[in-house]
Amino acid sequence: MSEPSAAAHALSPVDLFLQADSIVKAVMVLLVVASALGWAVILDKEIRLKVLNARAKKLIAGIQGVELPLGHLAPDFASAPPSDPLVQVYGAASEEFLRSRDLLTTEAQRDAAQERVHRAATLASAAALGHLQARLGSLATIGAVSPFVGLFGTVWGIMNSFQGIAASNNTSLAVVAPGIAEALFATALGLVAAIPAVIFYNRIGTDIANYGKKINGFIGVFEIELSRQLSRKGDRGGLRVA
Template identity: 70%
Template sequence: MSDASAVSAALSHSLTPVELFLQADSIVKTVIVLLILASAWGWTVIAEKLIRLGVLHRRAARLIDSVQKELPVADLPASFDAASPEDPLVQVYRAMVDENARSSDLQHSETQRDALQERVHRVGQLAAANAIDHLHARLQGLATIGAVAPFVGLFGTVWGIMNSFQGIAASNNTSLAVVAPGIAEALFATALGLVAAIPAVIFYNRISGDIGAYGKRLNSFIGVFEVELSRQLSRKGDRNGLRAA
């Protein structure tokens, strides 16, 4: 076997990811482990958020369709009452219905009706904001991974290259067989940093957009509820006026 063939065989053996990890020093190994853990955690968050948001969007479409013709404001319809109490749309609807029920004995004058609509609006907005905050939970971790992981990988690369140069100086040999493994170990850390960061950035933007779209759906539902509540309060006010006359 020629010297070139021997060097090629040695490199093909030593440049596998497992071998690169095993040959790296403790600092580079720590960087690699941290990046792998960050990537695994990021993919867990991504999967959980995508599945949950997909379920919420489909369920919201179903629930809104179930009350499209008639939107009760005094109690929850059967479709909402049977849905998961953890669903944000159900929480918003229940909060507004409960506020309307607690204020039922105050619906006499026009001023009180206006105050009721304002309270229902605020209660709905608070419930929606609380639900959106829960959906954003752990999402900042993805942003952190996307921003920090490349620099952590770069640190591992710089440290590994420094060790490679020290090895070259100690051996006084600059052949490819001596230089390549150390450089490959260093670049492996950068590659892992990008592998962790790129999906985190992509899915952070996508998930943030999905949450924003769901938040708009909640706000639209609050608006529809307020319109229906105003209509029913106006009818009640008209009936009270007729009785008074």
């Protein structure tokens, strides 16, 4: 009964790593680091998007049917973290409107002000989404490269096994199995690193795109309120700019 236990122990992941060739060990370490990096990015993006979506739902619900103070942040936005994309977009649009409030005497000036506000909000949205997408490319790289790195380790390990067979003139399965197992373990590690990276790259990319739609929806709400206030009778006296 002791021989099967010893064989099982010899083929455990730790023993496969310890018994592997130095090149195969380097490949395994690289794949473990890549997997850890991928999961760090995944957890960071998943947690951040969950928080942002929950806050966006609250912020957008808070401004629906309410007249926006165009010259400064609404109370809910002022109390939210400055790093929130919606806050950054609202802040950029409000700041641009505030800078243009002395140029609203004619219809052409009001149209130009609305266009500048739209551009400021769009630029802020693009910058915020770009920040959300930072490091997302590393998941694509891990997903694409890790299987090939693992395959390299496998090929190298099998080559060493064949060299061992040639040196010992022994083709017994007991002789070649450990070396082949070490080589295949590198491929397994490559897949362990690549599969979650590919899955979450697509999922997080979709989530960011959906969050971008929420930002665009908010920009639309802001512009509608801006147009309404600019169209009011009484010239600038009806605008909430302070």
